[in-house]
Amino acid sequence: MGVDNRKMAFWAFIGSECLLFGSLIATYLVYKGRSLVGPYPHEILNIPFTSFSTFDLLMSSLAMVLALAAVQRGDMKQGKLWLLVTALLGLVFLGGQFWEFSNFLHEGLGLTTNLFGSTFYVLTGTHGAHVTVGVIWLLTLWIQAVRGKLGPKQALTVEITGLYWHFVDVVWIVIFTVVYLIQ
């Protein structure tokens, strides 16, 4: 078929991730509005703050494609810069999620408080775990680039990292709509 085996395997992995997040989103939707005690979503979800997190993740996706384009044309100075920017934007997102979770805990919403808490933390926490893996992966690539071990010949490695990162972004696009905006 003329397709790269690593890329094919990674697309298959992303396909399986669709099913994982699909089942978590379905669980969230099924239990939506069925909490018997508060806090309820409309009482604690902070839309302006989450909008900023969404913007941050969208910009990290832009930085990721710019990193890949730079590595493909052999401009490693730009490649290193955009890889670092992507990882830092990922860290900003994770910081925001940590702040949000801390706030919710302070407001009385724990993992076992109600159905909203259980489904919300499992869904967004699983996504956050994926972002964490992505940030570690990006920083590893950046360190390799700084050491001069990443060049145009390793463009496929950067492309696969990008596929993972963009997938994390598209999952957040769905979560932002389903969890935060459709209350």
Add this chain to the structure above:
Amino acid sequence: MSEHGAGAAGAAGAAGAAHATTGTYLRIAAILVMITLIEVGVFYVPAFQSVLVPLLLVLSAVKFTLVVMFYMHLKFDNRFFAFLFGGPLLLALVVVVSLLLIFYGAVRLRTGM
């Protein structure tokens, strides 16, 4: 990676670069930000409350498609990758809709509403 694999990757990368330029990536980013602003905007406007859910779902689907097509290069890549991604995505959608129908069907049967 094998020599063949590296060559194929390089060719794919070159093809991708030929189709999607930095300008394209920046335009896509601007569109994504604008759609996000529209999403948040309609959330706060009472006039949109009656059509809020379908409107937000459509806007979200547009953002999803733009990222997958342009940033993940599915528009320019081998169609087999689209099959590998689209198949499970479709299945996931079927799972979500089926679970909702089963759950709300059961609730209706139990409550008689």
